[in-house]
Amino acid sequence: MKELMLGNKAVARGLYEAGVAVASSYPGTPSTETTEEAAKFEEIYCEWAPNEKVAMETAFGASRAGKRSYCAMKHVGLNVAADPLFTMSYTGVNAGMVILVADDPGMHSSQNEQDSRHYAIAAKMPMLEPADSQEAKDFVIEAYDISEQFDTPVLIKMCTRVAHSQSVVETGERAEIPVKPYVKDAAKYVMVPANAKRRHPIVEERTRKLVAFAEESHLNRVEEGSDTSMGIITSSTSYQYVKEVFGDKYPVLKIGLINPLPEKKIKDFAAKVDKLVVVEELDPIIETHCKTLGLEVTGKDIFPLIDEFSQGLIATKLGLPEKPACKPIEGLPGRPPAMCAGCPHRGMFYVLSKLKLTVMGDIGCYTLGATPPLCAIDTTECMGASISSLHGFNKALGADAEKKTVAVIGDSTFMHSGMTGLANIAYNQTNSTVIILDNSITGMTGHQQNPTTGFNLRGDPAGKIDLEALVRAMGINRVRVVDPYNLAEAEAAVKEELAAEEPSVIISRRPCALLKKVKRGEPIQVNPDKCKSCKACMKLGCPAISFKDGHAHVDTTQCFGCKVCSELCKFGAFETLAGEAITW
Amino acid sequence: MVTSIMIVGVGGQGSLLASKLLGRAAMDKGYDVKVSEVHGMSQRGGSVVTYVKFGDKVNSPIIDKGEADYIISFELLEAARYVQFLKPGGQIVTNSQQIDPMPVIAGTAEYPSELIEKMEAAGAKVDAIDALTIAEQAGSSKATNIVLMGVFSKYISEISKEEWIKAVEASVPAKFLDLNMKAFEMGLAAE
Numbered sequence: 001m002k003e004l005m006l007g008n009k010a011v012a013r014g015l016y017e018a019g020v021a022v023a024s025s026y027p028g029t030p031s032t033e034t035t036e037e038a039a040k041f042e043e044i045y046c047e048w049a050p051n052e053k054v055a056m057e058t059a060f061g062a063s064r065a066g067k068r069s070y071c072a073m074k075h076v077g078l079n080v081a082a083d084p085l086f087t088m089s090y091t092g093v094n095a096g097m098v099i100l101v102a103d104d105p106g107m108h109s110s111q112n113e114q115d116s117r118h119y120a121i122a123a124k125m126p127m128l129e130p131a132d133s134q135e136a137k138d139f140v141i142e143a144y145d146i147s148e149q150f151d152t153p154v155l156i157k158m159c160t161r162v163a164h165s166q167s168v169v170e171t172g173e174r175a176e177i178p179v180k181p182y183v184k185d186a187a188k189y190v191m192v193p194a195n196a197k198r199r200h201p202i203v204e205e206r207t208r209k210l211v212a213f214a215e216e217s218h219l220n221r222v223e224e225g226s227d228t229s230m231g232i233i234t235s236s237t238s239y240q241y242v243k244e245v246f247g248d249k250y251p252v253l254k255i256g257l258i259n260p261l262p263e264k265k266i267k268d269f270a271a272k273v274d275k276l277v278v279v280e281e282l283d284p285i286i287e288t289h290c291k292t293l294g295l296e297v298t299g300k301d302i303f304p305l306i307d308e309f310s311q312g313l314i315a316t317k318l319g320l321p322e323k324p325a326c327k328p329i330e331g332l333p334g335r336p337p338a339m340c341a342g343c344p345h346r347g348m349f350y351v352l353s354k355l356k357l358t359v360m361g362d363i364g365c366y367t368l369g370a371t372p373p374l375c376a377i378d379t380t381e382c383m384g385a386s387i388s389s390l391h392g393f394n395k396a397l398g399a400d401a402e403k404k405t406v407a408v409i410g411d412s413t414f415m416h417s418g419m420t421g422l423a424n425i426a427y428n429q430t431n432s433t434v435i436i437l438d439n440s441i442t443g444m445t446g447h448q449q450n451p452t453t454g455f456n457l458r459g460d461p462a463g464k465i466d467l468e469a470l471v472r473a474m475g476i477n478r479v480r481v482v483d484p485y486n487l488a489e490a491e492a493a494v495k496e497e498l499a500a501e502e503p504s505v506i507i508s509r510r511p512c513a514l515l516k517k518v519k520r521g522e523p524i525q526v527n528p529d530k531c532k533s534c535k536a537c538m539k540l541g542c543p544a545i546s547f548k549d550g551h552a553h554v555d556t557t558q559c560f561g562c563k564v565c566s567e568l569c570k571f572g573a574f575e576t577l578a579g580e581a582i583t584w
Numbered sequence: 585m586v587t588s589i590m591i592v593g594v595g596g597q598g599s600l601l602a603s604k605l606l607g608r609a610a611m612d613k614g615y616d617v618k619v620s621e622v623h624g625m626s627q628r629g630g631s632v633v634t635y636v637k638f639g640d641k642v643n644s645p646i647i648d649k650g651e652a653d654y655i656i657s658f659e660l661l662e663a664a665r666y667v668q669f670l671k672p673g674g675q676i677v678t679n680s681q682q683i684d685p686m687p688v689i690a691g692t693a694e695y696p697s698e699l700i701e702k703m704e705a706a707g708a709k710v711d712a713i714d715a716l717t718i719a720e721q722a723g724s725s726k727a728t729n730i731v732l733m734g735v736f737s738k739y740i741s742e743i744s745k746e747e748w749i750k751a752v753e754a755s756v757p758a759k760f761l762d763l764n765m766k767a768f769e770m771g772l773a774a775e
Contacts, residue, residue: 167617167642237644240644322650323671324650326706327707329664329696329699333693333696336630336687338629
């Protein structure tokens with residue numbers, strides 16, 4: 001059957017057809033849908049793990065038990081899971097195991113633009129790189145065969161334009177894979193130095209065999225061209241751009257197995273063309289390999305190291321003219337993403353901004369608290385860094401900083417890697433104030449459950465971690481819960497906890513306004529006769545409030561009815577649509 | 585021959601459903617199809633772009649400057665933002681609704697005036713329609729995306745009305761089918 005499928009859905013289809021039994025992932029754009037779509041197959045157990053390291057180890061446990069397993073993460077998630085990655089390369093697998101990593105060139109939804117192919121090289125693990133949805137499905141199935149044939153986990157590298165593009169996929173049947181019995185084997189699975197020393201040569205030998213495989217495999221294919229004045233080596237979405245520009249004009253070596261790369265196949269290809277060009281996004285991985293083979297190659301001398309590519313970029317860099325186009329209209333205001341109307345984070349950020357605090361931020365929707373007009377966040381690096389770096393900041397500057405600095409972190413991010421930072425605060429003692437922005441969901445990636453929500457990936461009831469009890473058990477005595485819609489309560493709590501002479505945690509709790517279970521309030525409006533045009537309500541940066549004809553104005557189609565704006569109005573200008581005063 | 589269509593708007597306006605519908609209609613017609621979407625951070629009320637391409641063989645899933653045959657826009661300013669992606673003389677089908685972006689809300693910029701004239705001066709043909717009001721008449725402002733697809737369907741001679749309707753049926757949840765069918769028909773009939 002043919003179906004138009006998102007790359008990530010095609011991956012899930014591949015998992016189904018490959019007979020995969022267990023999937024454990026942590027959500028991260030653009031990888032999230034692979035696991036969500038896999039969960040639609042009853043045959044695959046799927047879960048959200050608290051973080052990528054746990055997910056990878058869970059998948060590894062399932063592989064060791066004898067069933068094909070899977071885990072997925074975005075590029076920065078692989079940093080978190082790098083520890084098991086490198087040693088699993090030594091132990092190898094029992095049943096097949098695939099690790100999907102999704103890069104985000106152009107940083108549509110990421111904090112950096114790292115190239116995950118480096119991990120495959122560093123961990124000495126095979127990596128496949130599909131270029132469309134059909135390949136995404138096919139390569140997943142192929143990856144399990146490679147995993148079992150070569151006794152190694154296999155990486156699949158996606159990028160935004162493969163993960164989040166739909167193309168036509170021919171589907172197949174599910175293969176029933178018998179369980180491979182687990183056999184105790186300390187020399188393979190217990191990586192103490194003596195055993196690891198014996199495994200490392202096996203890894204190097206495996207790479208030699210994989211290079212031989214790469215020479216022959218159809219994963220790396222030559223497409224002939226009519227003009228051999230130039231030959232192009234490329235992979236992933238860059239391959240599609242190259243074909244878009246040149247069609248079948250120049251010969252193309254399309255790389256599907258990006259690690260290890262073939263040697264003879266590349267040399268033979270280079271020998272047939274006058275000029276060798278490598279087209280790859282981000283870092284020069286294929287190009288560097290070509291250079292170590294002694295080949296003269298054009299690559300990053302003309303193509304950028306930054307941002308994603310396009311067919312237009314490749315065409316112009318290789319000397320073709322720009323296409324005629326409509327003229328751009330200059331001077332248009334931008335439209336940056338913003339916190340939604342009714343977002344529970346807004347009230348807390350208003351308080352932090354008003355108190356002029358230094359705010360260590362973290363990864364999630366609430367990173368948008370850094371944008372104008374609130375500008376409430378000072379820093380954002382990686383999952384969990386808000387809490388740990390707050391501790392370091394306060395250690396460096398002492399009481400002066402402790403009274404003026406807080407960390408903000410979401411519920412899911414706290415479970416991911418905030419707890420260890422809090423353990424450091426409880427253990428090494430700074431009078432730090434940590435605010436957990438508990439919106440009862442993993443928001444930015446599109447509403448995934450987590451260990452604090454009480455539901456599993458499929459939405460069924462699951463274990464629920466009590467944040468207050470957890471934080472207390474970690475040695476934090478001052479724990480309080482506030483409603484961020486109540487600005488006075490939130491402000492009082494922040495002031496009191498900053499003044500306290502011990503560490504404290506404020507849980508700012510209200511579910512994400514976009515959750516289906518959250519009931520929308522009645523929209524409110526501004527009475528222009530009462531509005532004094534002071535713009536106090538505009539400081540919230542609510543997308544439903546604008547300033548029109550000299551007064552604040554509420555867009556009632558967008559208004560969520562949270563009424564936070566009405567708390568800021570000294571003149572009682574906000575009222576119900578019936579013209580009555582706002583009540584709580 | 586590949587037909588290239590950009591669907592642009594403000595995060596949360598329903599561009600993913602519109603692209604699903606278009607992709608579906610083109611695939612059922614036997615074309616090779618690629619649709620490229622943006623998820624995550626960019627969806628939070630920011631400017632969003634979806635690319636839909638169909639033809640005998642589609643390689644790149646994205647559309648570059650000067651390549652789009654059509655732009656379907658859910659918001660007026662967003663139509664103007666991407667006009668340079670249009671081929672000279674390309675067609676814009678846009679909702680005339682205006683949604684203030686944060687710089688306008690925050691008072692650091694003004695919502696630009698005379699956008700339709702500016703787009704025409706840039707070399708585009710513009711079909712602007714109040715799809716929000718039509719959707720409300722059909723029963724829900726949420727069907728604005730389907731109204732616009734109804735308007736747009738008139739420009740794609742390769743796909744018949746019956747084929748569009750089949751795609752709508754396959755793309756929307758059953759309980760909203762009547763609403764969406766009505767919205768599509770009203771978009772199609774709109775002048």
